[in-house]
Amino acid sequence: MKPFIQVQAAEMVFSTRKGRFHALQDVNLDVQRGEFITLIGHSGCGKSTLLNLIAGLLQPTSGALICDGREIAAPGPERAVVFQNHSLLPWLSCLENVLLAVESVFGGKEASAKLKMRARAALELVGMSHALHKRPHEISGGMKQRVGIARALAMEPKVLLMDEPFGALDALTRAKLQDELLKIVARTQSTVIMVTHDVDEAVLLSDRIVMMTNGPAATIGEILDVNIPRPRVRVELAEDARYVAARKEVIDFLYTRHAHVEAAA
Amino acid sequence: MVSAVFHSPGDSVAPATAPVTVSRPVTEAVEKPEVKVKPPREPIDWRGLALKVLPPLISMALLIGIWAIATQKGGSFPTPGQTWDAAVQLFSDPFYRKGPNDQGIGWNILNSLSRVGMGFGLAALVGIPLGFIIGRFEFANRMVSPLIALLKPVSPLAWLPIGLLAFKSANPAAIWTIFICSIWPMVVNTAVGVQRVPQDYLNVARVLKLSEWKVITRILLPAVLPYVLTGVRLSVGTAWLVIVAAEMLTGGVGIGFWVWDEWNNLNVAHIIIAIFVIGIVGLLLEWLLMSLAKHFTFED
Numbered sequence: 044m045k046p047f048i049q050v051q052a053a054e055m056v057f058s059t060r061k062g063r064f065h066a067l068q069d070v071n072l073d074v075q076r077g078e079f080i081t082l083i084g085h086s087g088c089g090k091s092t093l094l095n096l097i098a099g100l101l102q103p104t105s106g107a108l109i110c111d112g113r114e115i116a117a118p119g120p121e122r123a124v125v126f127q128n129h130s131l132l133p134w135l136s137c138l139e140n141v142l143l144a145v146e147s148v149f150g151g152k153e154a155s156a157k158l159k160m161r162a163r164a165a166l167e168l169v170g171m172s173h174a175l176h177k178r179p180h181e182i183s184g185g186m187k188q189r190v191g192i193a194r195a196l197a198m199e200p201k202v203l204l205m206d207e208p209f210g211a212l213d214a215l216t217r218a219k220l221q222d223e224l225l226k227i228v229a230r231t232q233s234t235v236i237m238v239t240h241d242v243d244e245a246v247l248l249s250d251r252i253v254m255m256t257n258g259p260a261a262t263i264g265e266i267l268d269v270n271i272p273r274p275r276v277r278v279e280l281a282e283d284a285r286y287v288a289a290r291k292e293v294i295d296f297l298y299t300r301h302a303h304v305e306a307a308a
Numbered sequence: 309m310v311s312a313v314f315h316s317p318g319d320s321v322a323p324a325t326a327p328v329t330v331s332r333p334v335t336e337a338v339e340k341p342e343v344k345v346k347p348p349r350e351p352i353d354w355r356g357l358a359l360k361v362l363p364p365l366i367s368m369a370l371l372i373g374i375w376a377i378a379t380q381k382g383g384s385f386p387t388p389g390q391t392w393d394a395a396v397q398l399f400s401d402p403f404y405r406k407g408p409n410d411q412g413i414g415w416n417i418l419n420s421l422s423r424v425g426m427g428f429g430l431a432a433l434v435g436i437p438l439g440f441i442i443g444r445f446e447f448a449n450r451m452v453s454p455l456i457a458l459l460k461p462v463s464p465l466a467w468l469p470i471g472l473l474a475f476k477s478a479n480p481a482a483i484w485t486i487f488i489c490s491i492w493p494m495v496v497n498t499a500v501g502v503q504r505v506p507q508d509y510l511n512v513a514r515v516l517k518l519s520e521w522k523v524i525t526r527i528l529l530p531a532v533l534p535y536v537l538t539g540v541r542l543s544v545g546t547a548w549l550v551i552v553a554a555e556m557l558t559g560g561v562g563i564g565f566w567v568w569d570e571w572n573n574l575n576v577a578h579i580i581i582a583i584f585v586i587g588i589v590g591l592l593l594e595w596l597l598m599s600l601a602k603h604f605t606f607e608d
Contacts (some may be wrong), residue, residue, distance in 0.1 A: 100511055118514040130508040133606040134530040143526060147516045178606070198516075 045112075046073035047234060048097065048202060053106035055092055066092050068260040070106070072253060074202075079228060079235045081245040083293065084255030084264075085303035090238045091206055093255075097236060098124050098204050111201055120148045123200035127207045129187040131179040137190045138175040141165055144194045165197035166190065168227060185216035192224070196231065205237040209244065221247060222277060229274060242297070246289045247275060254296045257303060264301060267292055386577040394577040409569070411561050413581075417589060420555065420562040423479070424547045427486025431543060435491040436536055439498025440528070449499070456495060464489035464550050468557060478558035485554045490543035494536070501535025502528065530606070537601040544597060548590045563589075 055067035066089045074080055082090040095101040096108055099118040108115040110122060118124075123144075131140045141162040149158055166172055169189040174182050179190070188208055195203055209217040221244060228235060239245050245252045249269050256264040271285050280286040297303075372388050379387040386394070402414030442449045467488045471481030505528060513523045555564025563586060570578040 098515065100514065118511075119517055120515065122515070124511070124515045126508060126511070128508065130506075130512050132509060132512070132527065132530070135526070143518070143522075144516050147518055147522070180606075 047076040047078075047111060048072075048074040048236075049107075049109040050093070050097070051107045051109070053093075053096060053103045053108060055089065055096065055101065056104040065260040066258060067096075067103075068262050070262055072263060074234065074236065077232050077234055079237070079248055079250045080253060081237045081239050081249040081251075082253045082255060083239055083242070083245045083297070084261065085257055085297065085301070086240065088255045088258050089261040090255050094124075094204055094206050094236060094238050097202075098122055100124075120144070120198040121201045123195035123198045123203055125188075125191050125195045125203065125205040125208045127210055129179070129184075129191040131187055131190055131194075133179050136176045136178055137166060137171060137182070137193075138162055140179070140190060141194045141197050145197050148198045161197055165193040168196060169193045169223065183216075185212050185220060188212065188220065189223075192227075196227070196233075200233070202234040202236060205235065207238050207240065210240070217241075217244070218277065224248065225273075225275060242290055242293045245293060246271075246286060247277065247280065252289075252293060254293065254301075256301050265296055267296075384574070384576060386580065391577045391580050394575075395581045398578065398581060408561070413563075413566070413585065415561055416563045416566045417585065419560070420551050420564065421589070423482050423555075423562065424486055424544070424551050427483040428490045428543060428547050430483075431487045431490035431494060432540065434487075435494035435539075435543075436498050439495045439536075439539070440502055440532070442495065443499040443502025443532075444528075452495075456492065460492045460496075464546075465553055465557070468554060472558075478560055482551065482554045482558045482560075482562075486547045486551060489550045490547045493542035493546065494539040497535045497539030497542070498532060501532035504535070505531045534601065534605045537597065537604060541594065541597040541601065544593050545590065548586070548593060552586060 050070055050072040053067060053070040055065075057064045057066055070093060072080075072093075082093060084090050092101065096103055097110070097115065099115045099122065102116075115122070131137075132143070135143065138159075142158060145158045145161045145165075149161065153161075163172070163175065166175060169192050171186060171189050171193060174186060174190075179187050182190075188211075192205075192208070195205075209220055212220065225248065227233075235248075237248065246269055252267040252269060254264045254267065255261050267289060269285075269289050271280070271283065271289070376388050379385050398413050402412040404412040405415065438452070442452050464485050468481055468485050471484035472478070475481050475484065509527050509531060510523075513527055518526065551562070552564035552567065555562035556568045559565050563582060567579055567582045570576075570582065
């Protein structure tokens with residue numbers, strides 16, 4: 044089967060005031076339809092840069108990115124992004140925030156009642172039906188991120204790109220949202236690429252974990268297959284040998300073979 | 309007043325409603341809709357109230373007291389009592405008309421306000437779109453910025469002769485002066501607001517593939533509005549400062565010329581009244597725009 048997303052020899056060089064910064068070097072990655080991929084690595088390793096390349100928010104210095112047979116030239120709703128800091132528009136209610144996304148994808152084809160139904164359905168999927176008319180500042184951080192996910196899902200994207208979506212949340216909220224994301228992905232069969240720095244999150248959610256070397260000129264170090272059958276249950280996994288092994292593998296990569304040297308950063 | 313140019317929209321509202329995520333992880337994990345419990349009614353804080361009301365009262369009393377003592381011996385400067393009497397008489401009939409140069413204080417204020425409104429409104433019509441263009445397009449920014457930097461420090465009154473020359477009449481010249489002094493804060497603040505629209509919001513717009521029209525109406529306008537309103541507030545403040553001076557030079561019916569006229573009549577009590585009136589109207593304008601701005605600021 045032809046891979047759904049292909050990253051071929053992608054290079055990324057930023058020209059900053061301090062000179063050129065070589066962020067990514069020779070990145071190659073194939074993602075199949077319906078796969079859940081996490082990108083993990085130390086801060087500054089370019090994992091968000093790679094995600095932004097796939098999103099189309101950045102253009103590679105050289106190399107090619109292909110999604111569903113077409114080159115990625117610009118951002119678009121078929122590659123929905125859940126941003127790290129939710130990025131909801133503070134002057135719109137939760138429903139309006141989701142509706143904005145729905146309108147831009149389906150606005151030309153469907154009546155406004157249908158669009159509203161889509162937005163409501165997406166918010167219901169993430170358990171936010173009770174706060175349709177609240178503004179983002181009236182709800183908690185976890186709820187904002189739920190709305191952010193609803194906005195992305197409502198566009199019925201081909202792939203869901205998540206940039207450390209739970210990074211700013213406390214541990215309990217994060218666990219809760221991870222569990223719900225597992226359920227949602229199981230139901231929608233979405234292709235997901237998620238950036239994270241949380242080993243447990245990566246192992247719990249992923250089909251494959253893409254481990255990145257340290258920057259500058261970061262690249263993909265290893266890719267780990269997580270062969271744990273779904274549905275995965277957090278409590279049972281804690282003692283599962285496959286889970287423990289995968290976790291150890293990632294930790295070993297991050298802290299033994301590619302330990303982060305702060306001074307060099 | 310000038311120090312308030314770069315109000316960030318969140319400034320005034322941040323601490324009170326910051327979400328308390330980590331301190332209540334239990335409710336957070338369940339994420340039930342918040343149930344609002346009405347706090348028990350607090351007793352009236354007489355001490356706090358006194359601390360708020362007393363100092364301004366004392367300062368007013370001190371001002372009037374010193375004024376009364378200084379004018380005790382008589383002379384050309386009126387006492388507080390005489391000024392009060394003059395004010396009562398003046399405001400008993402604020403809208404009389406006895407010829408073109410002798411009209412009630414109400415007409416004077418309204419005339420000045422209408423000049424400010426005209427000049428200011430024209431400045432908003434030109435300045436706010438111009439600010440948007442400068443903020444959105446780097447080329448326009450580099451084109452216009454040196455001009456603004458050069459012209460902004462010039463006293464608006466220096467433009468009055470140009471206005472007189474161009475319009476051959478006093479009233480449009482005064483409006484022109486107001487226009488010039490009002491336009492800079494609006495252009496600069498709008499441009500800064502557009503430049504400071506968070507990149508995240510623009511990324512959202514790119515991912516959602518919003519049309520340029522939707523980017524403007526749903527993202528740029530709401531994000532920039534607080535900045536625009538700051539510009540508007542500063543403009544009105546300056547415009548109200550400038551109109552008094554401009555009218556002194558151009559004449560006609562208006563609070564500025566009225567001050568000058570009363571000086572020629574050596575009616576000092578009326579000048580003092582005018583100072584208070586100008587101050588109060590300025591305060592009201594500021595308060596009006598502040599409450600308008602509060603209505604349109606949003607919380608992150």
